[in-house]
Amino acid sequence: MRYTSTRGQAPTLDFEQVTLAGLASDGGLYVPERWPTLSAEEIEALAGLSYVDTAVAVMRPFVAGTLEDADLRALCAAAYGRFSHAAVTPLVQLDHQHWLLELFHGPTLAFKDVALQLLGLLFERFLSTRDTHLTVIGATSGDTGSAAIDALAGRAKVDIFMLHPHGRVSEVQRRQMTTVLAPNVHNVAIDGSFDDAQALVKAMFNDAAFARRHHLSAVNSINWARLMAQIVYYFYAAVRLGAPGRRVAFSVPTGNFGDVFAGYVAAKMGLPIERLIVATNVNDILHRALSTGDYSCGSVVATAAPSMDIQVSSNFERLLFDLHGRDGAGLAAAMHRFEAERRLAIPAGMLAANRGLLASARIDPDGMALAMRRTVEEADMLIDPHTAIGLAAARGAGLPEDVPVVTLATAHPAKFPDAVERATGRRPGLPRRVEGLFEREERYDTLPATLQAVEAFVSERAMAAA
Numbered sequence: 001m002r003y004t005s006t007r008g009q010a011p012t013l014d015f016e017q018v019t020l021a022g023l024a025s026d027g028g029l030y031v032p033e034r035w036p037t038l039s040a041e042e043i044e045a046l047a048g049l050s051y052v053d054t055a056v057a058v059m060r061p062f063v064a065g066t067l068e069d070a071d072l073r074a075l076c077a078a079a080y081g082r083f084s085h086a087a088v089t090p091l092v093q094l095d096h097q098h099w100l101l102e103l104f105h106g107p108t109l110a111f112k113d114v115a116l117q118l119l120g121l122l123f124e125r126f127l128s129t130r131d132t133h134l135t136v137i138g139a140t141s142g143d144t145g146s147a148a149i150d151a152l153a154g155r156a157k158v159d160i161f162m163l164h165p166h167g168r169v170s171e172v173q174r175r176q177m178t179t180v181l182a183p184n185v186h187n188v189a190i191d192g193s194f195d196d197a198q199a200l201v202k203a204m205f206n207d208a209a210f211a212r213r214h215h216l217s218a219v220n221s222i223n224w225a226r227l228m229a230q231i232v233y234y235f236y237a238a239v240r241l242g243a244p245g246r247r248v249a250f251s252v253p254t255g256n257f258g259d260v261f262a263g264y265v266a267a268k269m270g271l272p273i274e275r276l277i278v279a280t281n282v283n284d285i286l287h288r289a290l291s292t293g294d295y296s297c298g299s300v301v302a303t304a305a306p307s308m309d310i311q312v313s314s315n316f317e318r319l320l321f322d323l324h325g326r327d328g329a330g331l332a333a334a335m336h337r338f339e340a341e342r343r344l345a346i347p348a349g350m351l352a353a354n355r356g357l358l359a360s361a362r363i364d365p366d367g368m369a370l371a372m373r374r375t376v377e378e379a380d381m382l383i384d385p386h387t388a389i390g391l392a393a394a395r396g397a398g399l400p401e402d403v404p405v406v407t408l409a410t411a412h413p414a415k416f417p418d419a420v421e422r423a424t425g426r427r428p429g430l431p432r433r434v435e436g437l438f439e440r441e442e443r444y445d446t447l448p449a450t451l452q453a454v455e456a457f458v459s460e461r462a463m464a465a466a
């Protein structure tokens, strides 16, 4: 499989190159040259397979030419062997129509583990035959940082520097990052906001000499391999609920549009998805874009579902590429307008093409809290704020009663204990696999929010410089 940039100018790459590159050199995002498809018989044949075997069958066309089946299976077995549930992503039934797809059984309690555990292994494998030492740099408001650190800790030929805003991530989230003491993990608390941390990361990538010297790389959800790994659980869940003979709907708590885009790819591959519900909180740019075509940035409001507190969703560009008929030059012009004016009008005709598949909803804090309480009352279960937004959107979607609706449960409630307790009066306990988190030694450095300070720190610590 070859990969092409959404802006049409960067060279096409194979799977290995696209995994290591992250962003395309023309500022676009990489997508497969065409969407591979699975026939109804092939989808039917997934019904009895384990998660790992499903992963191999679904991802095979995307890695063709780079990884053999046996290699891909070994990587998946290692990545998903670290999950605490034998089904990896189990389905839990709430009532006759609604299910949760629990994506939080990985090491750091959020769905990002599903993709990042595999990505860490892919990095290690692709670097093993190269004379390159990679420096992964990222900024985090919580979940991505801990999942990326867990995935890369102790891996050969790669350092990870993770910037978080000092004092502005939850204690669970901070400890999940700072108690990882592997020598290639470097936690930095930035004296500033998340936006300051993110701006520093961008500035390091834009410092061409610095980026080249340290072989900078990124693990945010613009990386194609992450999206690819997330396609798998749509198939895994849908066949268990009767696909391809029965259509299934999904509701997806959305921030950067990565997770729900993976569902869109599953549909393009032939999975009969009745509806994909893009669930947003009050930071509702995607809901406005999909329902009215108004893709315009406001300012971010902090909520109890911080991983959805986003204005610009980077992966939305991948959908826009398809909506523009895969015309890279046309999309590049539109994206440059968007970057300059912070707004873009999406023509109604473009949205109409996907109106049957894509729907959206905006859930306010009351709707979120109500969904958390209702799940306690009706199913005796605690759910996290992000999942609650997805479930509220699923219940409000008005789908026919015979369509099963799966809400993606993107984080374990113990990751957001204060918000869960505020809504339900119950405080979720930490699962066994993260017990001891509050007793472990922490290690991190605190730096001022200046490019000079952070670059000096990276240069001193990164092995590539040695």
Ligand SMILES: *Cc1c(COP(=O)(O)O)cnc(C)c1O
Binding pocket: 110, 111, 112, 143, 144, 221, 253, 254, 255, 256, 257, 258, 259, 260, 307, 308, 386, 410, 411
């Ligand atoms: C990252 C995250 C999301 C949003 O996922 P996107 O792929 O960015 O849309 C939702 N919920 C949780 C808990 C997350 O960590």
